[in-house]
Amino acid sequence: MQNPQSQQATDVIIETRNVSRVYPGVTALDQVNYRVYRNKVNVLIGENGAGKSTMMKMLAGVETPSSGEILLEGKPVSLTSTQQAEKRGISIIFQELNLFPNMNVMDNIFIANEFFQRGVINEKYQYALAKTLLERLELDVDPYAALGELGIGHQQLVEIARALSKDTRVLIMDEPTSALSQSEVRVLFNVIEQLKRRGVTIIYISHRLEELMEIGDHITIFRDGRFISEREVRDASVPWIIEQMVGDKKKHFDYHAAAQGDTILQVEGLTALHQNGGYKLNDVTFSLRKGEVIGIYGLLGAGRTELFKGLIGLMHCQSGSVLLNGENLAKRNFQQRLKRGIALVPEDRQAEGVVQLMSITANMTLSDLSLRGFRRALRMLNPGKENQRVNEMIGHLAIKVSDAELPITSLSGGNQQKVVLGKALMTGPKVVLLDEPTRGIDVGAKTDVYHLIGNLAQQGLAVMFSSSELDEVMALADRILVMADGRITADLPRAEATREKLISASTPQA
Structure with a gap:
């Protein structure tokens, strides 16, 4: 009879050993030992900046570890590109949409994964397959429809259809429901159950605790770039999860x-x-x-x-x-x-909220340069005043950043959202419009946003949020x-x- 330890090792499809990822001034992951269990929904949770997305990028071949190793089926592997990861059966649905709005739905689903017949793309076959994938997701959209004409929730479903089109053994879902309606979430959960029955392992990241308790089999918690704990979902509770996530940083909103x-x-x-x-x-x-x-x-x-x-x-x-x-x-x-x-924090952070090639400082002051006196004579920038205001806003919003001159892409999704919030507040608004301001934000960061909304109202500002x-x-x-x-x-x-x-x-x- 197989002992429990060897049985557990057999059940692990992916394992990381002492994996670290260091960026300039920031340690995103610190000596992390993480296990993914075969044919399970492996829930990964933690506050923004805990290292979840960084870990997923390494498993998907987008990033490489600074140190440590990744094991697949018990053997060390080098995943230096998404193509390498996909050849080994690992696909990812990113938190931020990775689509081409100027192309149609079908081409987005099969891009870099086209079906050729005699050297020519078999468009008829791709259309039929795309139609089938979209129907599985209950998305009534013509595969020839322009992606840019779809709402962000429907685009998210197209992203999921693209992942389903590949021969995937491990599917990583980073905040897959952040833009979906409740009915679309139910459809996605049904698809996940189908994938499990077909032998696909799921890694599922979400900040919606009720989702995790419903869909998850196994839960792992990261905090501040470190592995904290793991447990079967049936043995976990929401208070335990929150305690593990935030440690002694108690979060509440009245x-x-x-x-x-x-x-x-x-x-x-x-x-x-x-x-x-x-x-x-x-x-x-x-x-x-x-x-x-x-x-x-x-x-x-x-x-x-x-x-x-x-x-x-x-x-x-x-x-x-x-x-x-x-x-x-x-x-x-x-x-x-x-x-x-009037100031607006848009729903789609990446497409409408930040300029990815610019620094944190430049992003935060972008809306305000021509409005509130960051300019000297001859329309030159005033770096001193700019840096002072930016640092004040970073402290006010509790943005986790070591250097405001780093690229905006060096921040986690939740901290990027706080930069977008800061950019809106920099304009000195009277009316603040917040479109899904907590989409893709963890429990602790959500509380920060809740307090911010309350504080704005106490200051006499008018606030609308969706x-x-x-x-x-x-x-x-x-x-x-x-x-x-x-x-x-x-x-x-x-x-x-x-x-x-x-x-x-x-x-x-x-």
């Missing part, structure tokens, strides 16, 4: 209503049309007061992002009005609205607007909002 002042934002009949018919926004009307926090809840495609873009001037609206302190902004462009006091998490909206908002099909279907004060009312109002009516 709601305190801020004193509300006069109406600062008045929106009347805001309407935006799709080019092919239908509404992006349909007669949207509401008001927002100083010190008030409004949460917007709705399913994917409900119009939350479109509303924010319409308010700040990034999307054309055919009719309706937006008044800020009584001034009609209808003829004001994005830059002018920004200068008058979220696909019911509990988050109900915990933070003074008032909740529910959207469906581009319309506001409910406007509920905090005391009257229930899960049943919000879910009912968010369901599109025939």
Whole structure:
């Protein structure tokens, strides 16, 4: 009979031994021993900056260890490219979308993995296979559709379809549900169960603890670049997970209503049309007061992002009005609205929030250079003032960074999100729009964002945020607007909002 230790070794498909990854000024991973169990959903969790994504990049061949070794099926391997990893059966779905918006859906699914027949791409076969993959994900999209025309949630499903198109033994999913609606999450969970039955091992990273408890078999926790603990999910609890994640850094958030002042934002009949018919926004009307926090809840495609873009001037609206302190902004462009006091933190951090080739400092001050006096005579930059403001914002938002002149890409996803938040606050806004501000952020960092929202309201700013998490909206908002099909279907004060009312109002009516 096989002893438990040898049985456990047989069950391990990937193992790292004393793996470290060091960047200039930052140790992302420190002597980590990590095990991935065969034919299981291996949940990996930790705060932003804990090293999760760095570890996944090494397993997928994107990064190489500074020291230590990676074992696959008990044998050391060198994974120096994604192609090498994929040849060994390891595929990854990145937290940040890795797609080409100027190409169609089918070409995105099969790029660098095309099917050739007599030296020519077999487009008919690829179309049929793409159609099948999309149907498995219950995504009703033509494979010839332009990817850039899809919402971020549907693009996420295309990313998943691409991973499923490969001969994969180990599939890494880094925050796969961060942009998905609840119904799409259920579809993904069904796909994961199918993959397990086919013998595929899953590594699953998420900050949504309820997801991890539902879908996971085995859980591993990282903290500050180190391995902390591992346990079977059936033997774990949410309080234990949080304690292991944050250590002695206790995180909590208590709601305190801020004193509300006069109406600062008045929106009347805001309407935006799709080019092919239908509404992006349909007669949207509401008001927002100083010190008030409004949460917007709705399913994917409900119009939350479109509303924010319409308010700040990034999307054309055919009719309706937006008044800020009584001034009609209808003829004001994005830059002018920004200068008058509306700031937006976009949902898609990578595409719309940061410039990846620039430093942390440059990203944070980008919106403010022409607005708030970072310029000397002859329009030269004032480095002293710039650095002072940046360092103040880094401390205010608790951004984990050793040097603000490092590239923005040196930060974890959650800390990049904080830089985007800092960039918005640098403009000195009166109204702050936050589109899914906690997407891809861990439990501890979420609490930081919650406190930030509360503090902004206490300072007299007006705040609107969108979220696909019911509990988050109900915990933070003074008032909740529910959207469906581009319309506001409910406007509920905090005391009257229930899960049943919000879910009912968010369901599109025939």
